[in-house]
Amino acid sequence: QVQLQESGPGLVKPSGTLSLTCALSGGSISSSDWWSWVRQAPGKGLEWIGEIFYSGSTNYNPSLKSRVIISVDGSRNQFSLKLTSVTAADTAVYYCARMHNSDWGTVGMDVWGQGTTVTVSS
């Protein structure tokens, strides 16, 4: 079955760039699905960051759009998140997830990575 696994530094300095990768196994990133990043600040709710299609098309949350780049690497079956100019407010658990499109429509985010904690601190 499809599995997702996030990886990347757990500590990023203020004003630096947060970089995470999500590796897909058990399936192909070149499918009809969209691939999302979602984050959750400590003790808070879920915030959608953005998504990418295997072709490279993206949709971003306007609240983060000026600082976010999501990219895809089909040859490695993975997609990535870059968030620039980070502050303590970007400290969160970052999840990658699949927004699944079936033959009968969009199913929702049905596969999630386990999440990776990123702390912004000097």
Add this chain to the structure above:
Amino acid sequence: ELVMTQSPATLSVSPGERVTLSCRASQSVSSYLAWYQQKPGQAPRLLIYGASTRATGIPARFSGSGSGTEFTLTITSLQSEDFVVYYCQQYNNWPYTFGQGTKLEIQ
């Protein structure tokens, strides 16, 4: 941005009871509404999509209803593992947005 409002923030109920969680959208999202369950320290788990379709492997005690701006998640015969946090999410408009969550507590 489309705002999703869940109520109540916390709900105290007893095991075995039935509970209904509410989610309201600031504008119509048609049926593009999903419900997720999140246990402590874990990623969210998809329960319901399309407002009323159970995801693969989800027990029949979970059901969803609604369309437009008003949605509900009903859980019958609450079990101990159900006392966690539930989020609704709309995926009709970008940016996709989540409600703030409803936490089920054991009464």
